[in-house]
Amino acid sequence: MASQAEDKPILEAASRRDHFRGITIDLGALELPATEAETALQVGLSKWIAENVHGVWFKVPTKQSFWIPILIAHDFDYHHAQPGYVMLTRWLPTHKSNSLPRYPFTTIGVGGVVVNEKGQFLLVREKRGIYLGWKFPGGMADPGEDVYTTAIREVSEETGVKTRFETVFTMRHLTNFRAYPNCGDMYFLCALKPADENQIEPKHCQREIAACQWMSKSEIDALSSTEFHPFNKSILEAYLNWKASGRQGFHASKMEIPELHRTFTVYNID
Template identity: 35%
Template sequence: MELKLFSLKSVSVPKMVGTDMMMFSSPFTNSGLLIGCKEAAIQSFSCRVTFPKASYSSISQNTVRSVSGEDILFQSYPYRVNGTNGSNMYHRDARVLDAYDDEYNGVIVHSEGLPSNPNAFTSILRSSLSHWKAKGKKGVWLKLPITKSEFVPIAVKEGFQYHHAEREYVMMTYWIPEEPCLLPSNASHQVGVGSFVINEKNEVLVVQEKYCATGLTGLWKIPTGFILESEEIFTGAVREVKEETGIDSEFVEVIAFRHAHNVAFEKSDLFFICMLRPLSTKIMVDDHEIQAAKWMPLVEFVKQPSIQEDTMFKKIIDICIARMGKCYCGLAVHQLASKFDGRLSSLYFNIVEDKSSNCRAS
């Protein structure tokens, strides 16, 4: 076998001789180590190599190599070598980040497999991008945990952009093709809920918040809050009532919802008004957020100047009163599964089966 090399750092090359697998060790850790070889194309080399009675398989394998004093997972992919007896395929260890393909011909990097050394990360990130470009990949998703925050400027320098951030990580993306980026944007909305809870005495459950705008000081309002991640609208409404007032309740319907734009952090806002049925009466105020809470007669609640002067809020109260008088139908929640994703989800709708019912849109 004739193969000229610079230095002696080992890499495994599978060789098939008859039916036996053999491994040769050769220096192959850095570019420019082959003499008499030239890069013919991406993932391709043309060399003067003689392997008597040998052929090379396209076996794919992962190996662990040490870079900058730490073990990193490497993925193998084939390179073509033109020998004197024709073209053969062999594998070279390529430094590629541990990742998996998504359904849109992109890749998602496993954050658990990231190196801890910034120099090692810089090197493997560059070679990974070259590898993914050669394979025709499109979008790259790189999740960097807060413990790897020093990698962020490295990724930015290589062309990555911010996508979104949470408490424990920042998500970055890289669009490979020279065409408009098709990666989805970050979440565009926040979701809030307001709970209209009324008892058999026509009393509304109301609260005064500790922290509010100056113009709303002293206002008695319905319990409100934000829907948590992976939380249903109807369960979020019940939770907020319980947290702020200690009242147990049962979701009835979504009465209406408001859609506003450029609210917090320039995001859009969806605010759902829900009607709930109380299951308890004793109020226990959450003194972290709420100044006071009580059951207030509906008539007194509606007469508040701040409600009478606000067209939006007054209309919401009118709708709730219409629902109580069975002159309006809200949207009840129904749990259904779709064959497209196999997941159980909530569909909000109402069908009046009793034709004699007074519930009708107004």
């Protein structure tokens, strides 16, 4: 007697269609014995090809990794991996080029230029890395985090100083980030002020930071290029130019789209 996988495309039970003639199979929502996996895949592929489906996405949980060699044998390839799963895809049309979107390929970094009421700048030196000179505190954004939230968090984590956001005054864009091949990086610089001028004694993070301190502009100017990299000097100059302009810079505001149930941050320049 034919198995259930042979009678109907059982994979449809764990599928979701999209607006681009694509289908995503979340195997975490389906319990199928390994012995029936390949037959189920063949039945599904035959149906999707007949329906002119374009892209097929398989989300494979770690516990069902037996699917991976089966999918590879049927011309699927890796798209991306995250803790707990791997995503494989296949483009079905033979008369059209593959237009499946790539996985996100740009990281977001944020630096915080903190200036107190005396005009001093908060600088740090990292414990390890390629560059061990003085720099502005900062780091990588966490998923779902606004740029200014990253700046405030990173400054707090690295120096212990609580701050409030003023503006984004400059940024730099790398199209090939050394840490992640074939990945770009956008680095935003935020102007910050201490949340409380009476509580600005820096206490550096023992795990990541070798030292942190407030420095005046003249003290920074006295540092060599190995002690304060030219890129950091360009950040300082950009900050001073913004401050002298009297402009707000890129200031943040929230925008809501009720019909889509979305809220996002818009950065406007004055």
